[in-house]
Amino acid sequence: MKGILYTGGELTDLVSFARLPAYLQAFLREQNGVVAYFGGLHIRGCVAEPAWHSLAEAWQGESAFWRSYDTVLETxxxxxxxxxxxxxxLRGDAVLWLDTETGELADLEVDFKHFLFGAEKFPVDALSMEPLRAFQQSGGVLQPGQLLSVYPPFCMATDxxxxxxxxxxxxxxRLAWLASFYRQIKDLPDGQSIRFTTE
Structure with a gap:
């Protein structure tokens, strides 16, 4: 992997680690999660801290994705x-992509190994890195623990x-905003006009 900004330290969350498939355990033994491609990909680790890097937090915590998104299973x-x-x-051995604005789930039709291979070979396409490239071209640097906030949301057609x-x-x-946005639009029909208000 290129552009590594962060690697997780020691494996401290052995409960979550024990629940993972062998191939993910093998990856996390080598490096306990990573922020690579200058922030284009974050693979979580089995740690308690920092919370943004914790697999357990995203999987079983109060803001776990299955609690917010109808398409995501607890497993x-x-x-x-x-x-x-x-x-x-990961659902079984399949890698799925969750659009966190709309809740749509897409099967990428690869396993974990081939997902990593695709990211290595075609990072911009495989990881949807266009917003990051634009951010970098304007002098921005994405730090570990940060995500890009893009406004208006990608799913909206604008004038x-x-x-x-x-x-x-x-x-x-960012993840709290996305989950809130999803809850507000998930039952709207395609093409519905919406208006943002600032609090």
Missing amino acids: DIPFGQDCAGNQFL GQQQPSIKAVSAAE
Whole structure:
């Protein structure tokens, strides 16, 4: 992997570790999670702290993805995320991609090994890194524990007048915003007009 910004320390969450498939255990034994591609991919580790890097927090914590998203099962393992907070999940041996704005789930039709291979070979496409490239070109640097906040959301069609705003925020803030946005739009029909209000 290129552009490594962070690697997890010692394996401290052995309860979660014991529940993982052997191939993910093998990866985490070598490096207990990683932020790579300059923030384009975050693979969580089996740690208690920091919370943003904790697999257990994302899998079983108060804000676990299965608690917020109708398409996610409690048994799905949220092993990683892209720069904007979309999630990579393991269901059995299949890698799924969760669009955290809409809750849509896509089967990437690869296993974990081939997911890593695809990310290594085609990082921009495999990891949807266009927003990160734009952020970097304007001088931005994504720090470990941060995700990109993109406004307006990707799933919205706009009049094209407004340039998207991209900024770095804490991962917890971004994921909480996405879950809230999803809950508000999930029952709306396609093409529904919506208006944002600022509090």
